[in-house]
Amino acid sequence: MKDLHSLLATCRRPRLLVRAARIGAQEYRRDRHLLRLLGYGGLPSPAPALIRLMEMEGELNDSRRENDAGYSLIRHLDILIAIVGEAHLLDLQWPRPIAVLPT
Numbered sequence: 001m002k003d004l005h006s007l008l009a010t011c012r013r014p015r016l017l018v019r020a021a022r023i024g025a026q027e028y029r030r031d032r033h034l035l036r037l038l039g040y041g042g043l044p045s046p047a048p049a050l051i052r053l054m055e056m057e058g059e060l061n062d063s064r065r066e067n068d069a070g071y072s073l074i075r076h077l078d079i080l081i082a083i084v085g086e087a088h089l090l091d092l093q094w095p096r097p098i099a100v101l102p103t
Contacts, residue, residue, distance in 0.1 A: 011054075013061065013080070017076070017077065017080060018080070020077055020080075021077060021080035021081050021083070021084050022084055024077065024080075024081035024084075025081050025084035025085045025088065028081055028082065028084070028085030030043065030049075030082075030085060030086070030089070031043065033078070033081070033082055033085070034049060034082055034086070036078075037053065037056070037078060037079060037082055038052060038053075045093075046086045046087075046089040046090040046093060047090060049082075049086050050083065050086045050087060050090060053079055053082050053083050053086060054083065056079050057076070057079045057080060057083060060072070060075065060076040060079060061076070064076065
């Protein structure tokens with residue numbers, strides 16, 4: 001089973017979408033954006049939020065690739081922005097181990 005860092009690292013999306021998501025993530029506010037995307041209620045911690053967001057994004061990406069008429073670029077970008085923002089929070093909470101090279 002892969003961890004969240006590995007799942008994020010293996011996720012491949014068009015460069016323009018990723019670039020726009022990174023720019024949008026600079027203004028990401030979890031209390032506003034995450035509640036709108038996941039629904040109202042309590043805010044989950046970054047890891048469960050990321051899992052749900054990645055499921056939602058996967059469905060949207062499938063729609064994009066199939067040229068589905070119901071595909072929403074704006075919603076896809078909103079979810080990618082939230083993924084980038086939540087991944088940043090996850091890195092602050094659970095930093096990745098640094099590999100040390102033998103000397």
